[in-house]
Amino acid sequence: MAHSTDRRNFMATTIQSVGLAAMGGLLWSGYTDSVKASPLVLRPPGALKEEDFLTACIKCGLCAEACVNRDTNIDRHTGKQREGTLQMAKGGDSVLIGTPFFVPTDVPCYMCEEIPCVPVCPSGALDMASLLNEKKELDINKATMGLAVIHKESCISFWGIQCDACYRACPLLDTAITLEYQKNDRTGKHAYLLPVVHDDVCTGCGLCEQACVTEKPAIFVLPNDVAKGKAGDHYVKGWDSKDQERVGKAEAKINTTDISKQDADDYLNEEIEY
Numbered sequence: 165m166a167h168s169t170d171r172r173n174f175m176a177t178t179i180q181s182v183g184l185a186a187m188g189g190l191l192w193s194g195y196t197d198s199v200k201a202s203p204l205v206l207r208p209p210g211a212l213k214e215e216d217f218l219t220a221c222i223k224c225g226l227c228a229e230a231c232v233n234r235d236t237n238i239d240r241h242t243g244k245q246r247e248g249t250l251q252m253a254k255g256g257d258s259v260l261i262g263t264p265f266f267v268p269t270d271v272p273c274y275m276c277e278e279i280p281c282v283p284v285c286p287s288g289a290l291d292m293a294s295l296l297n298e299k300k301e302l303d304i305n306k307a308t309m310g311l312a313v314i315h316k317e318s319c320i321s322f323w324g325i326q327c328d329a330c331y332r333a334c335p336l337l338d339t340a341i342t343l344e345y346q347k348n349d350r351t352g353k354h355a356y357l358l359p360v361v362h363d364d365v366c367t368g369c370g371l372c373e374q375a376c377v378t379e380k381p382a383i384f385v386l387p388n389d390v391a392k393g394k395a396g397d398h399y400v401k402g403w404d405s406k407d408q409e410r411v412g413k414a415e416a417k418i419n420t421t422d423i424s425k426q427d428a429d430d431y432l433n434e435e436i437e438y
């Protein structure tokens with residue numbers, strides 16, 4: 165009798181455990197799905213594309229350990245001093261737990277010349293090869309962590325007030341952000357000096373975002389996939405040699421069919437107005 169009671173208790177406990185485990189699994193997969201879907205996270209320099217990064221990163225924390233900045237910063241959320249840019253995600257961060265990320269308004273990436281966070285990565289989630297320059301040297305200027313975007317309506321330069329805080333904070337001075345003059349038609353006698361971000365140079369370090377003078381930064385870094393649009397392959401720039409090469413290839417392919425060269429040009433330039 166005692167034996168069958170034990171057995172019933174064992175079965176009940178097992179079923180409960182399996183049920184809880186299944187429920188836990190469901191909850192966990194729901195959690196990972198929701199954070200995987202979160203498109204706004206900024207990763208360390210050299211990080212693979214987000215999907216590949218999440219598969220490759222073994223959550224060891226070595227990158228964050230290696231990232232100790234020359235400046236200490238106060239973390240806005242905890243009020244404590246933070247020495248490094250990279251944080252390992254905890255519950256409530258909206259980032260997959262245990263993976264490294266950074267928030268530029270708290271602590272930006274200081275674009276360390278020797279990039280200590282990358283060579284320590286044992287899994288290849290941070291890819292050194294993507295950061296090599298033409299001389300095969302590690303080069304932080306090759307990083308593509310994100311892209312700075314300006315919200316014109318809250319940037320005071322667009323109101324006609326002189327401000328170049330983001331321009332001066334940018335480590336890629338006068339290349340990632342330039343200042344451009346524009347006539348102020350409202351006053352008729354003043355000029356605007358407007359910051360413009362160049363997406364082929366900006367690394368997404370976020371030093372501009374941290375330096376911005378407005379209450380909520382008017383310039384902020386977004387992941388490249390979110391910040392950048394895509395024109396589509398059939399739009400062609402007449403002045404771009406790569407695009408012309410593409411046109412040549414398309415024409416060569418179409419010439420082997422019964423579609424004419426004019427048709428190929430018409431297709432590639434469809435709906436373009438210059």
Ligand code: SF4
Nearest residue numbers: 231249273274276281
């Ligand atoms: S480049 Fe420097 S500041 Fe930026 S994440 Fe790596 S170690 Fe940290």
Ligand code: SF4
Nearest residue numbers: 334366367369370372
């Ligand atoms: S994120 Fe800002 S500071 Fe950093 S490179 Fe881009 S424009 Fe310059």
Ligand code: SF4
Nearest residue numbers: 319320327329330376
């Ligand atoms: S620091 Fe901010 S407000 Fe000033 S120019 Fe740059 S984006 Fe505009």
